[in-house]
Amino acid sequence: MKRLAKVLFIVMSFLLSIESSIFAYEENVDDYICNTKRDLLVLMLTYPECIKDIEKDEEGFIYLIMQNNNKVLYDDKKEKSHEQKFYNSDLQDTLEQIYPLDMITDVMEEGKDPGRIRSYSFLSNVYGGSKEAVQKNIINKNTYYGTMMFNKINGAADNLEKALNKVSELAKQNTKIYNFVSPTSGTFNYRVIKDTGQLSPHAFAIAIDLKSDPADYWKWCNREKGGNRISIYPEEIVKTFEECGFVWGGKWAHFDILHFEYRPEIILKAKCFGNNEVTENKEWYEGCEINQDTEALIQKINSIIDK
Structure with missing residues (x-):
């Protein structure tokens, strides 16, 4: 009986750890998406004559389309040390801190x-x-x-x-x-x-x-x-x-x-x-001044990132 109770305890602990990991992962995904949208918004607001559009490919990589039609990768999704970011950074790295x-x-x-x-x-x-x-x-x-x-x-x-x-x-x-x-x-x-x-x-x-x-x-x-x-x-x-x-x-x-x-x-x-921390009850763009231009960019970013 004691052995059965011990086994059940181990199984329950394992299941709870999996559930906790999944929840943490979902939280991290939400934070990442929120910060991605914020980064894209500030880039498009501060470089309006240089950035023409954004796109997301089938593998989920996001690119800025520049006025010269070149593509600049937003996030290569590679784990890097602080030093590695200095030598091989993408746009997500530049705006992380x-x-x-x-x-x-x-x-x-x-x-x-x-x-x-x-x-x-x-x-x-x-x-x-x-x-x-x-x-x-x-x-x-x-x-x-x-x-x-x-x-x-x-x-x-x-x-x-x-x-x-x-x-x-x-x-x-x-x-x-x-x-x-x-x-x-x-x-x-x-x-x-x-x-x-x-x-x-x-x-x-x-x-x-x-x-x-x-x-x-x-x-x-x-x-x-x-x-x-x-x-x-x-x-x-x-x-x-x-x-x-x-x-x-x-x-x-x-x-x-x-x-x-x-x-x-x-x-x-x-x-x-x-x-502005990421919270469940706030829109990701809260804190940004909203006008006709920002509304259009917010809609564009949502339509591309959420698809």
Whole structure:
């Protein structure tokens, strides 16, 4: 009798574990679908002239259809370490970590690099797939801090000009701001990131480095010195650039404090969905401003992803 009871207990425990696993799997699937839809929405909202459509193939892989008719894969569905995502990322990887819009006072914890992961397939199709292609899209913007070479595609150059002009006005009210900005350290430079072989965002002319300091870069100093530099960095500069669609390299564990990079999709996802967890009683798009354009995109995304 005791043996029978023990067997029944083991069987019941096994069945309950299976049920629990299935429930967790269903929850994870729901979360994944929700986040997929959110990612597609922010991408289509922030790159309206670059993304023509989306499609889902018979195997369930999702692609962005670019204006040049090239396809960019959203998620390769491969398990990757944080380092592997840096070297071989898809769009899902780039939007996985939520960028913090609140100002920080120390180096981000290890593994937190929101915005540092880049889909090179996407960037190449938007801003240019070669040095020559990028150069064709570069324009000069005259700012208070000098003439800046920047990519005109998707409003990148216009937003850089807007950010620098606002920062120059803020510097009149807070003179210490100027000392963190000028002289700037460069915009367009077709090069790779040192020791990685990966193209720098400067190669696409979508990044600017402001005034350099020995404590600005994770390879130049230790985390303590980087944290000290972050703690005194003017919040006004960071907020201004973020409002114009730029992420700040100071909010990376691999900190790059002088670096600002045009990534409007990262900023929009943080604004719309940064504090919105997936819940049963909420629509996946809750948190996003709803208008005629967003309604049309929501319907398109639902029709494609849910089929």
